[in-house]
Amino acid sequence: MEGTVEMGYRARLRVWRGDADSGELRDYEVDAEEGEVVLDLLHRLQATQCPDLAVRWNCKAGKCGSCSAEVNGRPRLTCMTRMSLFGEEETITVTPMRTFPVIKDLVCDVSYNYVKAREVPAFSPPGGLEPGEYRMHQRDVERSQEFRKCIECFLCQDTCHVIRDHSENKESFSGPRFLMRVAELEMHPLDSHEEKGGNRPEEARGDHGLGFCNITKCCTEVCPEHIGITDNALIPLKERLADQRYDPLGRLFRRKNR
Amino acid sequence: MADIESHDYDVIVIGAGGAGLRAAIEARSHGLRTAVLCKSLFGKAHTVMAEGGIAAAMGNVNSGDNWQVHFRDTMRGGKFLNNWRMAELHATEAPQRVWELETYGALFDRTADGRISQRNFGGHEYPRLAHVGDRTGLELIRTLQQKVVSLQQADHAEHGDYEAGLRVFAEFTVTDLLLDGGRVAGTVGYWRESGRFVRLRAPAVVLATGGIGKSFKVTSNSWEYTGDGHALALRAGARLINMEFVQFHPTGMVWPPSVKGILVTESVRGDGGVLRDAAGRRFMFDYIPEVFKDSYADTPDEADRWYSDPDNNRRPPELLPRDEVARAINNEVKEGRGTPHGGVYLDVASRLSAEEIMRRLPSMHHQFKELADVDITSERMEVGPTCHYVMGGVEVDPDTAASSVPGLFAAGEVAGGMHGSNRLGGNSLSDLLVFGRRAGAGAAEYIAALGGEHPEVSEAAVTDAVNSALAPFEVTDTRGQENPYSLHAELQQVMNRLVGIIRDGAEMCSALEQLAEIRQRAARLAVPEGNRQFNPGWHLALDLRNMLAVSECVASAALRRTESRGGHTRDDHPSMNPKWRGTLLGCELRDGSVEVTEHPQPPMREDLMRLFSPEELGKYFTEEELAVVRTPS
Numbered sequence: 001m002e003g004t005v006e007m008g009y010r011a012r013l014r015v016w017r018g019d020a021d022s023g024e025l026r027d028y029e030v031d032a033e034e035g036e037v038v039l040d041l042l043h044r045l046q047a048t049q050c051p052d053l054a055v056r057w058n059c060k061a062g063k064c065g066s067c068s069a070e071v072n073g074r075p076r077l078t079c080m081t082r083m084s085l086f087g088e089e090e091t092i093t094v095t096p097m098r099t100f101p102v103i104k105d106l107v108c109d110v111s112y113n114y115v116k117a118r119e120v121p122a123f124s125p126p127g128g129l130e131p132g133e134y135r136m137h138q139r140d141v142e143r144s145q146e147f148r149k150c151i152e153c154f155l156c157q158d159t160c161h162v163i164r165d166h167s168e169n170k171e172s173f174s175g176p177r178f179l180m181r182v183a184e185l186e187m188h189p190l191d192s193h194e195e196k197g198g199n200r201p202e203e204a205r206g207d208h209g210l211g212f213c214n215i216t217k218c219c220t221e222v223c224p225e226h227i228g229i230t231d232n233a234l235i236p237l238k239e240r241l242a243d244q245r246y247d248p249l250g251r252l253f254r255r256k257n258r
Numbered sequence: 259m260a261d262i263e264s265h266d267y268d269v270i271v272i273g274a275g276g277a278g279l280r281a282a283i284e285a286r287s288h289g290l291r292t293a294v295l296c297k298s299l300f301g302k303a304h305t306v307m308a309e310g311g312i313a314a315a316m317g318n319v320n321s322g323d324n325w326q327v328h329f330r331d332t333m334r335g336g337k338f339l340n341n342w343r344m345a346e347l348h349a350t351e352a353p354q355r356v357w358e359l360e361t362y363g364a365l366f367d368r369t370a371d372g373r374i375s376q377r378n379f380g381g382h383e384y385p386r387l388a389h390v391g392d393r394t395g396l397e398l399i400r401t402l403q404q405k406v407v408s409l410q411q412a413d414h415a416e417h418g419d420y421e422a423g424l425r426v427f428a429e430f431t432v433t434d435l436l437l438d439g440g441r442v443a444g445t446v447g448y449w450r451e452s453g454r455f456v457r458l459r460a461p462a463v464v465l466a467t468g469g470i471g472k473s474f475k476v477t478s479n480s481w482e483y484t485g486d487g488h489a490l491a492l493r494a495g496a497r498l499i500n501m502e503f504v505q506f507h508p509t510g511m512v513w514p515p516s517v518k519g520i521l522v523t524e525s526v527r528g529d530g531g532v533l534r535d536a537a538g539r540r541f542m543f544d545y546i547p548e549v550f551k552d553s554y555a556d557t558p559d560e561a562d563r564w565y566s567d568p569d570n571n572r573r574p575p576e577l578l579p580r581d582e583v584a585r586a587i588n589n590e591v592k593e594g595r596g597t598p599h600g601g602v603y604l605d606v607a608s609r610l611s612a613e614e615i616m617r618r619l620p621s622m623h624h625q626f627k628e629l630a631d632v633d634i635t636s637e638r639m640e641v642g643p644t645c646h647y648v649m650g651g652v653e654v655d656p657d658t659a660a661s662s663v664p665g666l667f668a669a670g671e672v673a674g675g676m677h678g679s680n681r682l683g684g685n686s687l688s689d690l691l692v693f694g695r696r697a698g699a700g701a702a703e704y705i706a707a708l709g710g711e712h713p714e715v716s717e718a719a720v721t722d723a724v725n726s727a728l729a730p731f732e733v734t735d736t737r738g739q740e741n742p743y744s745l746h747a748e749l750q751q752v753m754n755r756l757v758g759i760i761r762d763g764a765e766m767c768s769a770l771e772q773l774a775e776i777r778q779r780a781a782r783l784a785v786p787e788g789n790r791q792f793n794p795g796w797h798l799a800l801d802l803r804n805m806l807a808v809s810e811c812v813a814s815a816a817l818r819r820t821e822s823r824g825g826h827t828r829d830d831h832p833s834m835n836p837k838w839r840g841t842l843l844g845c846e847l848r849d850g851s852v853e854v855t856e857h858p859q860p861p862m863r864e865d866l867m868r869l870f871s872p873e874e875l876g877k878y879f880t881e882e883e884l885a886v887v888r889t890p891s
Contacts, residue, residue, distance in 0.1 A: 046743065047744070052796075064298075
């Protein structure tokens with residue numbers, strides 16, 4: 001193999017192995033080389049010790065959001081978690097995301113998220129504009145663009161206390177990722193959902209459980225894209241809702257400024 | 259196999275990247291019941307990794323741009339080996355495909371007057387790439403994903419079922435295409451989660467499986483890129499073309515070792531970044547090839563003036579097509595002028611303000627900061643070539659994306675021809691949309707012509723496919739067992755070392771011998787541990803069959819083409835030969851072995867030939883071919 005190995009050491013990993021029925025933490029020792037991330041070590045475990053270790057991953061560059069897990073209890077992308085964060089003697093514990101049912105080892109059933117995604121009414125294109133005629137200013141698209149940086153790693157969903165230990169809330173709560181999606185569409189300069197009788201802030205409350213969120217900002221803290229989920233999406237959505245509820249007349253006069 | 263899970267569809271799309279999703283949207287909009295089968299979760303496909311942008315001659319930033327200019331750039335980039343009709347369709351339709359994304363909800367970066375902003379990129383004469391910072395692929399995949407969801411919402415409103423017209427099978431791998439008398443009849447595949455097999459019947463299948471990069475050790479590609487569609491097409495009897503042309507992106511990360519190969523977007527250079535050797539010298543001025551001398555600056559002063567005054571200055575040579583830049587970097591390192599980790603420096607820190615870098619290249623900043631402890635607003639990046647894209651793929655009819663196998667279509671990276679011998683940056687995302695849509699429409703047209711008479715799935719073929727996929731569980735004698743992880747690593751070494759960026763006849767002969775040996779050993783690939791439930795060792799054993807077939811195609815075609823052109827550089831045949839321009843190499847399976855045959859390139863239509871000066875054409879075409887433009891029209 002190419003590459004430098006002189007910086008290498010034996011890392012201690014404790015990995016959750018099992019399936020939906022049962023499982024346990026197992027200890028491994030595996031070589032670590034300079035600059036490596038947790039996912040590199042999981043791959044080395046697969047190649048050298050446990051070929052059937054189930055790990056979900058794709059790009060290994062922090063762009064696809066597949067390799068989410070909990071490292072020492074903190075929700076993280078394993079491809080962006082460098083081993084140098086930890087001491088060489090330290091045992092690093094890797095467990096599947098707790099909020100979702102385990103399928104096998106580090107792979108969870110994240111279908112909850114895809115169900116919720118389908119419940120957010122899609123972008124509604126403006127009437128009277130042909131493709132190519134859309135005009136928007138950079139400052140007006142930037143707010144929604146921030147939310148569109150989301151790589152759907154679902155770490156914010158994983159950490160959100162509303163559902164983390166309360167799966168009974170999953171039915172009525174869509175989680176930060178999809179409340180942010182509502183905010184993104186609400187702030188889209190050309191979305192015409194409202195003109196067609198929709199009301200995104202009201203839907204966030206009624207259909208997606210915005211009221212459950214008490215802005216503890218856990219979601220923002222774990223976001224690998226550093227999106228201001230709480231400050232820029234959830235709080236403005238709550239404010240918009242409050243405006244509407246306490247000032248229903250004002251809403252009639254406050255059409256979106258286009 | 260009577261108890262196997264079964265489904266009936268009109269169209270099956272294999273792959274859920276840009277091409278697959280656009281094909282599915284088109285098929286569904288023709289009223290066809292459509293299934294999308296994808297190896298990963300929905301929304302994770304490799305398209306997500308595209309960074310720089312999507313090329314479309316909208317003329318928003320420079321009104322001089324139009325489809326003819328884009329067509330010319332594409333043909334030059336591919337060294338005129340491109341299928342001209344595909345390049346024409348691509349250039350003419352790309353703007354509509356981009357504008358259409360806005361109606362799905364996409365939010366591109368804007369110009370001052372509120373239109374879609376466009377950036378410079380290698381080989382493109384004008385600023386042409388619509389973009390969202392350096393995460394354009396994410397915007398594309400998310401937009402298409404959300405369009406699919408919106409169609410599902412419409413189906414739910416009408417039928418009470420989200421999946422009535424369009425269903426996504428996520429984490430699902432296709433192992434075989436089913437045929438009925440040479441026509442497509444469906445597919446067999448398995449759920450990665452459970453290992454359970456599924457039979458899907460459909461008269462039309464669209465391959466949109468992407469590329470083959472995982473056959474190489476240093477690559478920007480994800481684990482999914484194992485050449486599945488290429489191999490499925492081969493086994494179904496289709497022909498692959500241009501397989502010798504593999505693009506090595508000039509700028510992949512080189513350090514630390516674990517991230518070697520991860521892409522550094524070309525936008526760094528498009529926005530002003532320059533390449534320097536270890537001593538800080540800007541070396542690209544030494545590497546401007548004769549055919550490009552007229553359009554690239556030969557001094558740093560002129561190159562720097564171009565950014566603000568592109569009409570009166572020639573372009574910086576850092577923006578040459580990717581093949582040229584990759585070879586230049588390779589040569590700098592070979593001649594001892596590389597960086598300590600075997601790359602060259604990519605410097606944007608001294609060229610743009612920290613604020614500009616953060617605004618234009620946020621994910622590059624993030625990537626280097628997190629993975630390499632490098633702050634690109636103040637430090638130089640170390641970069642080197644990485645296997646990025648395969649120009650070769652399934653030979654298709656340009657207008658309908660149909661392969662030679664009735665009912666089988668291909669779009670995106672898995673299709674061949676569009677990019678000739680080298681793809682320009684930004685032309686991939688537009689390719690996905692233009693030909694994804696055409697493949698969906700082509701499938702609809704094909705099904706309409708069938709008039710309700712559908713091919714039958716043979717039960718024996720389903721049983722064979724399932725048994726073959728389960729074979730690695732049957733290799734129980736531990737003495738002869740081959741481990742999929744080790745064999746994969748060997749394959750990657752062979753391809754990287756012997757069929758990589760610079761090639762040589764003797765080395766490729768050796769590669770073919772080693773590939774044959776690996777193939778023999780692959781028959782004894784075993785699942786080292788575990789059962790069928792989410793078992794990566796088993797998955798890799800199956801994917802390896804495809805990687806091997808594709809690697810043999812690349813090596814065999816590369817050995818046959820005795821010239822250097824685009825993404826195929828031969829040390830022993832260093833020049834470009836006009837006679838080879840008119841020849842395409844096809845790969846087909848004959849009794850399980852790859853057979854390479856030569857086929858004439860269809861001559862370019864005269865009006866398209868006349869878009870170029872006879873002098874320029876003279877650098878690529880034979881005198882006979884030029885006769886048509888030597889006479890005034």
